[in-house]
Amino acid sequence: MNPDDFEFFATFLRERSGISLDASKAYLVEARMLSLVEECGISSLSALVAKLRSGCDPILEDRVVGEMTTNETAFFRDTRPFDMLKDYMIPALLESRSAERRLQIWSAGCSTGQEPYCIAMMLKENFPALVDWTVNIIATDLSEAAIEQARKGSYSQLEVNRGLPREMLDKYFKKSGVRWQIAKDLAEMVEFRRLNLTEPITDMPPADIVFLRNVLIYFDLDMQRETLSRVRSVMNPGSYLVLGCAETTLNVDDCFERIEDLPRSGCYRLEKG
Ligand SMILES: C[S@@+](CC[C@H](N)C(=O)[O-])C[C@H]1O[C@@H](n2cnc3c(N)ncnc32)[C@H](O)[C@@H]1O
Numbered sequence: 692m693n694p695d696d697f698e699f700f701a702t703f704l705r706e707r708s709g710i711s712l713d714a715s716k717a718y719l720v721e722a723r724m725l726s727l728v729e730e731c732g733i734s735s736l737s738a739l740v741a742k743l744r745s746g747c748d749p750i751l752e753d754r755v756v757g758e759m760t761t762n763e764t765a766f767f768r769d770t771r772p773f774d775m776l777k778d779y780m781i782p783a784l785l786e787s788r789s790a791e792r793r794l795q796i797w798s799a800g801c802s803t804g805q806e807p808y809c810i811a812m813m814l815k816e817n818f819p820a821l822v823d824w825t826v827n828i829i830a831t832d833l834s835e836a837a838i839e840q841a842r843k844g845s846y847s848q849l850e851v852n853r854g855l856p857r858e859m860l861d862k863y864f865k866k867s868g869v870r871w872q873i874a875k876d877l878a879e880m881v882e883f884r885r886l887n888l889t890e891p892i893t894d895m896p897p898a899d900i901v902f903l904r905n906v907l908i909y910f911d912l913d914m915q916r917e918t919l920s921r922v923r924s925v926m927n928p929g930s931y932l933v934l935g936c937a938e939t940t941l942n943v944d945d946c947f948e949r950i951e952d953l954p955r956s957g958c959y960r961l962e963k964g
Contacts, residue, residue: 692721696740703743707756708833709889709918711911723758753835761909762837764802766854767809772904772933775956776810777817780931784899785820787929792824797898799888799922800906801830804841804881805850808873810902811880812863827896831886842883844873888918895925904957905935912943919944923961932959 692700700720701712712720724736731751733739742748743755767773784794798807807830814821832838851860851871864871886892888906901922907915923946926932932947934940934957940947947959 692717692724692736692740696737699740699744703752704756704759705911705914707752707889708760708887709910709914710759711909711914720759724755727754727758757834757836760834760837762802762834763905764805766805766851766859767856768806768854768904769936769957770854771936771956772902772958773809773813775933775958776900777813779950780900780958781814781818785818788899794821794824794826794900795896795898795927796826796828796900796902797895797925798828798830798902799886800903801832801841801883802834802837803846803850804830804837804844804883805846805854806830806902806904807841807881807883808844808863808877811877812859814880815877816859826880828881829884829895829898830881831884833885833887835885838883838885844878845870846873847871888921889914892921892925897925897927897930899927899930900933901926901930902933904933905938907938907943908935915943919947923947926961928961930961932961933957934959 697714697717697720704710704712721736724739728736728739733742739755742751788794796810798810801807807828810828814826830841832841845867846864847870851864860871863874863877865874886895903922907918910918919940922932923944932940936955936957938957940959941949946961948962950956950958950960
């Protein structure tokens with residue numbers, strides 16, 4: 692890809708998704724776009740960029756953004772945030788929200804759904820008292836394909852082998868052909884929606900816990916700031932934010948405080964509105 696096309700492509704991608712590319716990522720763009728070029732019968736990478744420049748093929752534009760997102764995820768990825776949910780965040784919210792008896796959890800950048808389903812399993816396993824509460828888990832992603840798979844709740848053997856304990860598999864999934872289908876009552880606990888974190892967030896109820904893991908890592912600093920500011924606009928005072936282990940709010944957004952008694956957990960509390 693020539694430098695001019697690469698610059699256009701990087702700007703296009705940042706505007707559409709927040710994902711930031713520097714010149715060292717040209718190989719990644721080429722690797723991901725070449726198969727799309729072939730599949731769509733486009734003659735070359737520069738012809739693909741010319742189509743993007745013309746702005747008259749929204750379906751192709753969505754496909755390009757979809758190909759450039761990294762949907763890597765796993766059940767109980769990194770384990771620690773789920774322990775913190777069980778041992779710290781939910782017990783604290785059971786106290787502080789006891790008058791409303793309402794809990795709103797948002798998994799932002801949920802990819803193919805493993806993260807929100809793990810949150811649901813964790814609540815079901817450990818907090819029977821929540822049956823009397825209104826508990827909503829909303830899970831969102833930019834990628835329509837990822838959200839579609841998440842909604843289906845159907846996973847391959849390889850996917851369930853990654854992080855899902857055998858007893859949880861037996862309890863919450865049913866074998867369906869060569870795949871595993873999530874139980875209906877668990878699936879009903881999660882509402883999936885398409886949502887682009889680079890756009891104003893509308894129609895999202897105020898959250899008590901936001902999982903925003905392994906998304907900001909693909910954004911530059913300005914986009915991380917804008918995104919955190921948008922996300923906190925739909926967070927309740929005193930609510931919790933969980934980031935990926937390579938992400939931080941430090942020097943990015945000073946409205947969040949790292950929870951000192953939870954070192955290396957990626958857990959933050961919203962202190963200011
Ligand atoms: C690496 S996955 C992380 C999945 C999960 N949170 C985890 O930690 O396992 C990153 C996800 O962020 C999504 N994403 C990237 N840019 C986004 C944006 N602007 N708005 C919403 N989701 C976005 C991608 O589609 C992808 O599914």
